[in-house]
Amino acid sequence: VARHSLVYSSIKVRILKRLPFSVWSSTKSQLQTCLGLSAFSRSAVEITTSDSPGAVTSIWIKFPGLLHEMGASPMASQKLSIKLEIDLNPPAGAMTETKVHSTPSLMAITAHDMPSLMAGKLHAILARPYTKGRDWYDLLWYCGKAVEPNTELLTAALAQRPSVHCQTGVEWRKGALIAAEQCDWKAVLQDVSPFLENAIDRTMLNKETTLSALKEA
Numbered sequence: 001v002a003r004h005s006l007v008y009s010s011i012k013v014r015i016l017k018r019l020p021f022s023v024w025s026s027t028k029s030q031l032q033t034c035l036g037l038s039a040f041s042r043s044a045v046e047i048t049t050s051d052s053p054g055a056v057t058s059i060w061i062k063f064p065g066l067l068h069e070m071g072a073s074p075m076a077s078q079k080l081s082i083k084l085e086i087d088l089n090p091p092a093g094a095m096t097e098t099k100v101h102s103t104p105s106l107m108a109i110t111a112h113d114m115p116s117l118m119a120g121k122l123h124a125i126l127a128r129p130y131t132k133g134r135d136w137y138d139l140l141w142y143c144g145k146a147v148e149p150n151t152e153l154l155t156a157a158l159a160q161r162p163s164v165h166c167q168t169g170v171e172w173r174k175g176a177l178i179a180a181e182q183c184d185w186k187a188v189l190q191d192v193s194p195f196l197e198n199a200i201d202r203t204m205l206n207k208e209t210t211l212s213a214l215k216e217a
Contacts, residue, residue, distance in 0.1 A: 046079075055089040091156035094119075115150040118142040119157065119169065122149055126163035126175050131184050133192030137205060139176070143213040173214060180210045 067073035154169030166175030
């Protein structure tokens with residue numbers, strides 16, 4: 001499974017709704033029905049839930065052996081995992097867009113637009129208490145696409161979980177530059193390297209390149 005040039009054996013989808021979790025709660029069989037799983041395949045699918053003290057609840061859907069059947073893994077025991085993260089109190093200000101896709105079948109998908117996605121990534125970098133290399137890789141990708149973040153959404157997110165680097169969304173560039181200066185870039189490479197398809201991408205993940213990209217963004 002590829003996400004730009006990062007490769008994963010798991011997929012994470014975040015659902016943002018201001019609804020009580022009881023609306024989203026579902027028994028295993030109900031969730032299988034919603035997913036359109038046949039009776040034959042249901043026994044091979046693992047569904048688990050994980051409650052947390054915060055606003056985000058997780059549901060894992062795992063497909064044992066599917067990657068092996070697709071020729072994507074030599075290990076028959078490896079699982080394709082889909083993680084649904086349900087945020088019951090998302091920050092305000094996100095913008096969405098709907099796109100129609102015809103593969104594998106005709107469907108319309110509504111999701112955050114690129115500026116809102118970038119705002120979420122910036123908030124993770126600015127407010128997360130630990131280093132996650134994939135955050136920095138994704139931020140470089142947005143900068144390369146010349147995306148401008150949704151500052152209203154970022155401001156609302158910072159109000160929920162503050163950052164020591166900046167207080168509002170309009171200060172995102174200053175905050176990101178400070179975060180890049182203080183970042184442990186060895187930890188960034190260690191975290192993201194297993195997911196890189198192209199080895200040359202490793203040379204891009206450093207302080208100098210990131211500072212330059214942020215100043216030009």
